[in-house]
């Protein structure tokens with residue numbers, strides 16, 4: 001299948017700053033990728049290059065096989081900025097009708113687009129009366145004009161409450177099921193963990209990690225944590241058996257062990273039978289994994 005987005009050995013400099021260094025990635029139709037990275041990692045620069053807003057120094061970028069910024073590529077790509085601004089006096093319907101007309105499409109499609117993003121009930125209300133989540137939906141409806149094959153979303157859920165976030169990702173699921181590829185940046189690691197197909201981590205302009213969360217977890221090989229609750233009155237005797245564990249103020253024994261040692265350690269803990277009241281296995285969180293990769297080049 002031809003990738004929707006291909007980036008190969010992309011490098012971009014701003015005077016002395018190397019904002020992107022030899023970045024390569026592909027995004028297939030219908031795939032949702034999350035772009036993570038510290039402030040200044042190069043996320044916006046990459047998005048601007050994909051949209052054709054700024055030139056790059058070397059490498060290759062194609063959007064549906066076309067050069068970014070070309071008329072053919074622009075027909076296939078849509079962008080939702082983080083803080084999308086609309087004229088407050090326009091209704092949602094007027095806003096979308098206007099942009100449909102600019103794009104040479106039938107303005108009547110506005111009703112369908114607004115219904116698609118769950119705004120049918122408010123289509124004739126002024127945008128000035130909308131909540132932030134509703135404005136994001138207008139932005140998404142606007143970005144769907146012309147059925148783009150690639151959606152570039154800059155922190156699309158920032159400022160949204162958990163329910164609005166979930167609804168927003170539900171919308172993206174529907175679009176990706178229709179074959180739209182989605183590249184979104186976010187700082188909310190837990191939501192991208194559950195709602196995207198792959199995670200891309202930029203650090204200092206380099207793509208330092210790429211894959212599913214399971215891939216990244218395996219690559220990072222971070223230790224897992226085991227939390228053991230001793231049975232009543234057994235904390236001291238249990239701690240004596242496992243000097244490597246630390247005892248928290250809550251009386252729990254905490255183990256940090258490499259993945260490879262997990263099963264043997266579990267076996268030795270469960271072998272103690274009634275000495276142990278409960279046990280939790282806590283894998284490294286996405287934050288742990290993200291920090292691991294982000295720090296690799298000393299950031």
Ligand SMILES: Nc1ncnc2c1ncn2[C@@H]1O[C@H](COP(=O)(O)OP(=O)(O)OP(=O)(O)O)[C@@H](O)[C@H]1O
Nearest residue numbers: 014015017019037038039040041042043044045046
């Ligand atoms: N027009 C510019 N002129 C000079 N330097 C720039 C310009 N645009 C970006 N940079 C630099 O390029 C690097 C990458 O910036 P970029 O905006 O892509 O980061 P980002 O990952 O989007 O950060 P944030 O999360 O803060 O938005 C930074 O060091 C930034 O200062």
